[in-house]
Structures are given as C-alpha cells and as structure tokens.
Amino acid sequence: MCDQEVMKRFIQEASRMEKEIEELCRASCNLPQPVTVLDTRVNFPEWRSMDRSRQASEVWRGQSLLSAAVSQVRSQRPAVEPFLGLLQIIESSLRSIRDILRGHRAQAAPQTLSSGGTLNVETVKKLFSVYTNFLRGKVDLYISGSCQGNRR
Template sequence: MGISGLIPFLFILEFLAPPALLAPLQPICDPRVMDKYILEAQQADQDIGTVCASSCTLPETVQVPDTKVNFLEWKRMTRTRQASEVWGGLALLLTALSQTQERPPASPPSLQEQLARMSSTLLSVKEILRSVNAEAEARQPDAAPAAPPAAPARTVEKLLSVYLNFLRGKANLYITEACRSYAR
C-alpha cells in the first residue's frame, strides 16, 4: 500500500475511531451529575419519614462528617485543606454506611435499598473527586489534620441528613470550584 493508499486509509480511520480515543480524558464536570445526586438525596430525605414511621435507630452509633460550612472560612482555605475535608468526610460517610449495612436497623426492605443507593452514589462521587484530583490534593503535606471534624449519628434519619448536606455542601463546592479551574 503506497502513500496514495495510506492517505485514504488514515482518513477512514479517523471517522471510524471512537471519539474517546481521539480526545484526552477530562474530569467529570457536568453540574447535572451532582444535581441529580442531590435531588435523589433530597427525595430520599423526604421519603424517610414514611419508611421510618417511628424511628430507625441504628444498632450502634456511627461517626459522620460535620457538614456545616462557613462560606467565608471555606473560601479562605487552601485547595489542599478543602480537599482533605471533602475526602475525609467521604471516607467517614462510606464507613458509616458500611457499618449500617452490616448491622441494619429493623426496617422495611426499602430502607436497605436506599442504603445501597447511597453507597453507590458515594462511590460515584468518589470517582468524580478522584477525577478532579481531590485524593491527590488531600494527601499533600499542608492538607489538614488526619481526621476530619466528625459527629455521632444514632438514627438513619440523621445519617441521611448528613449524606444530603455533604453532597450539596462541601462536596458540591469543591467539585464546582475544581471544574472552574479546569475551564480556565
């Protein structure tokens, strides 16, 4: 195949190659992804009242991240400190969910399904955070103390509330700002 046969071959190959192979991978920065997770968490938070008519007390207290956000303080934090708080909070939530799933409260199967969805969503958020380098930034020497601020949770309602606040608070703030810096 001489040079005259190579050019049409390369031209055809360009159209047949999947687009992902032609472009470098980019972090997941579509805000609709986090919006979807937040909306699902809000719906679950509203539905938990009917699922846990009396109370869904956990067999043991679990530690969850403190989700309060002081926006002025957050803006003054370094990116590494923010990453550390988000990454540490994510780890606490994943551990709390794992403990809850291992020893679930006496509750209807719909609660077990909700806990599984929450775990799945947090694993997806973990991948988004990895794609915007949160894990690497959280491991920087100036990131933050080893343990993020935590609080105890004794009920599924509290766990779900912290989950929702984490998604729409620190996680969303961090991802949004990371994506803006990629766009610059």
C-alpha cells in the same frame, strides 16, 4: 466531570431518599449503635480561604467517614432491613463521588489536615440528612470550584 447536571442528580436523588426515609421512619429509625460522620456545616469564609488540597482533604474525609458509617449501619440487621435499598444507593453514590474526585485529581491528604469535626449519628434519618448536606455543601463546593478553576 464538570457537568453541573451530574451533581444536581445526586442532590435530587439524596433529597428524594430523605423524604422516603421520613415515611419509613414513622415507626422508628433509631440505630442499634451510633455511627460517626463528618460535621457537614460549612464555614464559607474559612472554606474560601483554604487551599484546594485542604478542601479536597475535607471532602475525602467526609466521603470516607460516610462510607464507613453506611457500611456499619448496613451490618446492623435486622433493625435496618427497611432501609437497605436506600443505603445501597448511598454506597453507590459515594463510590461515584470518589471517582469524580479522582477525575478532578483531588488527592486524599492525611486526615490530620482536616479541620472539620465529626458527629455521632443515632438515627437513619439523621444519616440521610448528613449525606444530603454533604453533597449540597462540601462536595458541590469542591467540584464547582474545581470546574471554575479549569475554565480559567
């Protein structure tokens, strides 16, 4: 659960998909309906001052919102047909993230504890960008913090 290579692979795959989306979006990648996701910006001093359960709540909330958003986007056919394969990869990765969180005994806390705001995403390109930033930010910070705590 603490193998940094696992997170690196998720992040590399997300970056690769982001580039692929740019190619696919040359025509248009607007969504017929916007979707809501977690704002992935990280206030590092605030993050470091949060207890682990609150950090876990942030990651769970992000994972939950992204999963719901991807599912909603997948249902917006035929507009998103070119992106379906990549959206399936995100869904699979988000399930793996959920399993990793459970492996770190991260509890899904009530949503009211989460301080992060949300964004309305109107393009497939922005959805993939949010996904990549979520992995690079809150997920990686939480998992690496858990792994450091396990070494103490």
